[in-house]
Amino acid sequence: MKKAVILVSGGLDSSTVLALAKEQGYACYALSFDYGQRHRCELEAARKVATMLGAVEHKLITLNLDSIGGSALTDAAIPVPQSDSADSDNGGIPVTYVPARNTVFLSLALGWAEVLGARHIFIGVNAVDYSGYPDCRPEYIKAYERMANLATKAAVEGRKLHIETPLIDLSKAQIIREGARLGVDYGLTVSCYSPDDAGCACGRCDACRLRRAGFAAAGVADPTRYQQKNRE
Amino acid sequence: MKKAVILVSGGLDSSTVLALAKEQGYACYALSFDYGQRHRCELEAARKVATMLGAVEHKLITLNLDSIGGSALTDAAIPVPQSDSADSDNGGIPVTYVPARNTVFLSLALGWAEVLGARHIFIGVNAVDYSGYPDCRPEYIKAYERMANLATKAAVEGRKLHIETPLIDLSKAQIIREGARLGVDYGLTVSCYSPDDAGCACGRCDACRLRRAGFAAAGVADPTRYQQKNRE
Numbered sequence: 001m002k003k004a005v006i007l008v009s010g011g012l013d014s015s016t017v018l019a020l021a022k023e024q025g026y027a028c029y030a031l032s033f034d035y036g037q038r039h040r041c042e043l044e045a046a047r048k049v050a051t052m053l054g055a056v057e058h059k060l061i062t063l064n065l066d067s068i069g070g071s072a073l074t075d076a077a078i079p080v081p082q083s084d085s086a087d088s089d090n091g092g093i094p095v096t097y098v099p100a101r102n103t104v105f106l107s108l109a110l111g112w113a114e115v116l117g118a119r120h121i122f123i124g125v126n127a128v129d130y131s132g133y134p135d136c137r138p139e140y141i142k143a144y145e146r147m148a149n150l151a152t153k154a155a156v157e158g159r160k161l162h163i164e165t166p167l168i169d170l171s172k173a174q175i176i177r178e179g180a181r182l183g184v185d186y187g188l189t190v191s192c193y194s195p196d197d198a199g200c201a202c203g204r205c206d207a208c209r210l211r212r213a214g215f216a217a218a219g220v221a222d223p224t225r226y227q228q229k230n231r232e
Numbered sequence: 233m234k235k236a237v238i239l240v241s242g243g244l245d246s247s248t249v250l251a252l253a254k255e256q257g258y259a260c261y262a263l264s265f266d267y268g269q270r271h272r273c274e275l276e277a278a279r280k281v282a283t284m285l286g287a288v289e290h291k292l293i294t295l296n297l298d299s300i301g302g303s304a305l306t307d308a309a310i311p312v313p314q315s316d317s318a319d320s321d322n323g324g325i326p327v328t329y330v331p332a333r334n335t336v337f338l339s340l341a342l343g344w345a346e347v348l349g350a351r352h353i354f355i356g357v358n359a360v361d362y363s364g365y366p367d368c369r370p371e372y373i374k375a376y377e378r379m380a381n382l383a384t385k386a387a388v389e390g391r392k393l394h395i396e397t398p399l400i401d402l403s404k405a406q407i408i409r410e411g412a413r414l415g416v417d418y419g420l421t422v423s424c425y426s427p428d429d430a431g432c433a434c435g436r437c438d439a440c441r442l443r444r445a446g447f448a449a450a451g452v453a454d455p456t457r458y459q460q461k462n463r464e
Contacts, residue, residue: 059300061299061300062294062295062296063340065343098343099342099384100342100343100383103342104336106339107332107338110331110335111300111330111332111333111336134383135384140383143375143383146378147378150367151334151367151372151376152366
């Protein structure tokens with residue numbers, strides 16, 4: 001059985017990716033990061049999702065990205081915006097962008113893949129509803145894969161590594177339809193940038209807005225638990 | 233004053249790189265990793281070297297690469313070889329290779345560089361005495377730089393990032409001569425794969441052999457503290 005490392009955040013997209021990798025016949029090794037993010041309940045969501053979708057193993061790597069700062073998601077001094085990111089005067093890239101996050105995550109996935117002998121790394125990046133993050137674009141992923149194939153012992157020995165991005169051209173609604181088809185319980189997942197301690201979503205941040213609109217467009221019932229005050 | 237992030241391990245090469253970056257007029261931000269390596273005294277060496285060479289800041293990022301394993305440097309189940317790596321039946325790549333290490337380290341440097349507004353990352357890779365590590369080759373570094381310039385907000389906004397590898401074509405003797413010229417105190421640095429708790433070198437592992445031969449070839453007195461039993 002061929003092995004794959006799947007980056008699993010506990011959110012909607014990466015949970016769908018895990019289900020898709022499983023459907024494609026991979027033995028799935030789920031990888032999550034405790035990187036000082038404010039929304040810690042996503043780690044609990046990642047654990048539940050990995051179990052639900054039958055990952056062979058779920059590894060959690062701790063690294064203190066908060067010591068680098070620079071993002072509303074890891075720096076307590078930067079507030080998470082409650083409005084559309086397009087309003088941001090940040091050059092079109094929202095303050096929730098975490099510097100080099102996907103590069104860091106893919107690099108640790110690369111290390112684990114090499115140890116496992118896995119030749120496929122799955123990541124739930126998306127170039128449609130991508131919120132303006134540079135490290136979600138197809139040209140970035142292609143350059144990463146090229147670099148990775150020069151970086152490792154496996155590559156030097158001719159075992160090519162593939163970065164798999166099954167969501168890259170899908171809308172949020174299409175992603176949700178795929179997940180629904182595969183039986184993903186989105187009620188377990190957390191997408192919100194400012195959830196409460198129980199994992200209930202704010203319903204207002206960029207991530208919540210994209211997610212809510214996705215369920216509506218997909219015609220799938222939204223199982224998200226919203227905070228009482230923000231229910232619509 | 234232009235800023236640079238310098239990867240500083242506490243070893244001979246990266247200490248020389250820090251001295252070279254300083255000479256070139258950079259405000260130097262030194263970055264080290266506590267990644268579960270066996271030779272923890274190198275972190276103490278990194279701190280001393282960063283102070284000695286006037287780094288503006290020395291940041292230590294903790295990440296548990298030992299949970300990934302796969303290397304004699306992080307996995308207690310794999311012994312560090314005491315003979316020449318060429319004897320290894322490991323496809324020419326020694327067991328001291330840490331999967332994707334430089335990729336992981338450069339990625340965290342990239343994140344910090346973006347937050348600092350630094351456009352230069354210095355790394356002490358070397359393609360001459362490189363022990364067969366794939367992620368020390370020029371083609372790897374070039375591919376990394378290309379990927380990095382698609383990964384970040386800074387790059388999207390046109391501020392190109394440079395990966396600086398001033399040692400890449402130098403022999404160990406040439407590196408040591410550069411450091412001696414710049415007043416680097418190599419007595420503070422630790423290169424050994426199996427130092428004792430006091431930071432004294434074994435004198436026998438690959439890293440010690442390369443280092444000792446380098447001092448001899450450079451005609452520079454070797455200030456390394458060797459373990460009593462292994463002095464020659």
